[in-house]
Amino acid sequence: MPNNYRLAKVSSLLKKEITIILQNDLENDLIRDYFVNISKIDLSGDLQHCKIYITSTAQDKVRKEIVANLNTAKSSIRYSLGKRIEMRRVPEIIFKDDVVLDKGLSVLKLLDELKNKNQNNYLEEKDANS
Numbered sequence: 001m002p003n004n005y006r007l008a009k010v011s012s013l014l015k016k017e018i019t020i021i022l023q024n025d026l027e028n029d030l031i032r033d034y035f036v037n038i039s040k041i042d043l044s045g046d047l048q049h050c051k052i053y054i055t056s057t058a059q060d061k062v063r064k065e066i067v068a069n070l071n072t073a074k075s076s077i078r079y080s081l082g083k084r085i086e087m088r089r090v091p092e093i094i095f096k097d098d099v100v101l102d103k104g105l106s107v108l109k110l111l112d113e114l115k116n117k118n119q120n121n122y123l124e125e126k127d128a129n130s
Contacts, residue, residue: 011041013085014050018093021080026073030066034058039098043091050091053098063097070095 015038022031022038035057042051054070056063070077074093082090 050093055098067097
């Protein structure tokens with residue numbers, strides 16, 4: 001069983017190399033037009049399977065299309081990875097949309113609205129009591 005240090009090193013290497021491939025090697029207009037970032041890589045313990053979570057500045061519909069295009073091109077990305085890094089076996093990759101950031105931002109927005117609403121209610125009560 002590989003140790004966590006090895007998993008972290010391989011994940012870091014994969015993230016770096018896949019980012020370079022996405023920026024330079026892919027001929028996809030959607031990826032070039034929108035800022036696409038790898039937010040997280042989940043690598044299995046045996047280094048055979050890799051889930052790559054993608055964030056983007058695009059809207060939800062376009063982001064899903066970007067992920068679909070990346071999953072369509074995953075064999076060529078994997079082939080490029082095999083040429084760039086020295087591994088016995090390049091892991092199978094799958095791209096997923098990372099919605100954690102969007103959910104976090106929506107929670108922060110709701111908290112901000114609630115805070116503003118409470119401040120407004122406090123100011124109204126203060127004015128009414130004056």
